[in-house]
Amino acid sequence: MLANSKLIFRCSDLLKLNHLKKSFRYASTHRVVGTFGETTQILPEDKKFVVLPPNGPNSSDSKPLVVLFGWAGASVKNLSKYGEVYRNYGCPTIEYILPTRFIFRHSEQAFQAVEGVFTELEKNKNRKTIIHCLSDTGVLTFQGLTIAAEMKDKTFHPSGIVWDSCLGPRPNVTLPRMIILTAINWLSRMRDGMTLAEAVRSSATDFRDLGWKNFIRRLQGLETKISCMNDVWAGYWARDLKTNIPELIIYSKTDLYIPYKHIEDMMLPNRQKNASSLDVCRFDKSDHVAHLLKHKDVYIKHIHQLVDKVEKS
Known part of the structure; x- marks a missing residue:
């Protein structure tokens, strides 16, 4: 009888442990370790983002909310030009630019800088969301957003993604x-x-x-040392991300920062496997994060097509 009661006690403990595991299944394992010795202080200005309403009569609650993550060194004015493409189509936007010191050196703390964006998204969690990543800095910021959610024991699931001038290889230093x-x-x-x-x-x-x-x-034959979240280069994190949602990749054959062969050989096959649908927009000639400037009509057409897919999904 005593042996049976012990067995019952152990089984009940196991059930409790399993319940606890399920309760915290979203908690992130990411830790800030100070890759280069020191960590950085997160300042109020690091968390600043811009929320803008849609333009014109096309807006409705069915239109997705679009989060635009800017490239390294982008200005608010630069990024707003991309946001305007969505706002003119009836979508509200959130626009955020990760400060430069979080790139390579303090990338492991990017989730702390972007946690305010996640808080804003929580206010609109019943609305579909599109993430638009500009350059690999945008991808890094997106990765940070997912970890910011996990740190709060939550998850973030966008309804669509635009990979714009990004998904480059892990940096090699010369x-x-x-x-x-x-x-x-x-x-x-x-x-x-x-x-x-x-x-x-x-x-x-x-x-x-x-x-x-x-x-x-x-x-010495060693890998480049850079700061990463969960020890994964943001480009590889994005390559292997399982989403099952509509996605759009925009790139150019003349982008000096993102080799188009890397996109076609390494990234497209993985995104085609992990997304519910993948549209590809390749330009023969335009610079890094300059596709809107050089090919405005075609660029906007592809963006609108993705918005329509997300809205109908």
């Missing part, structure tokens, strides 16, 4: 490339509001840790 990247980071940090001295000092530190030290690692 000194010439790092010099260019350091210059871009310096300009971006000036745009983020840093003083000249702060931007120079921050960019010099990046060149040392991300450039020179990774160059030495490459000579």
Whole structure:
């Protein structure tokens, strides 16, 4: 009798443990470890985003809410031009640009910077949502959004995704490339509001840790060391993301940052497998995040087609 009661006790404990596991099944395992030693303080300005209503008479509650994640160094004005494509078609938008220091160096903390966007989405959780990622920084921000949700024991499931000038390979460091990247980071940090001295000092530190030290690692046959969430490069996270929703990939044969062969050989097959439908928009000639500028009519046509698919899904 005593043995049976012990067995019953153990079974009930097991049931409780299983219940607890189910209760916390969405909790993220991601931890901030300080890839390069230090972590960064999350400032109020890091979390700033813009919410804009639709333009014109086409708006209705059935139109999806669109979240646009900008590229490194983008301005609010730059990103708003993309948002206008959706607003003119009746969709409200949320627009957010991840500050530059979260790219490569403090990427593991991107979820903290974007948690306010998730809170805003929770207010509209009954509305379908499209995520529009511009460049790999947009993908990194999207990854951070999903982790921000998991940190609150929730999940975020968009109804459609636009991969625009993104899904590039994991960065490999060469000194010439790092010099260019350091210059871009310096300009971006000036745009983020840093003083000249702060931007120079921050960019010099990046060149040392991300450039020179990774160059030495490459000579040793080691992988480039960058900050990632869940130890996964954002591009690989997006490659393997299982969504079963409509998606659109926009890229160009002349994009210097995102090799089109990488998109066609590595990314398209995986997205075709993991999305319910995948539309592909390839341009023969347009620069990185410049497809709207160079091919406005075709670009807008593809965006509207995706919005229609999401609205009808």
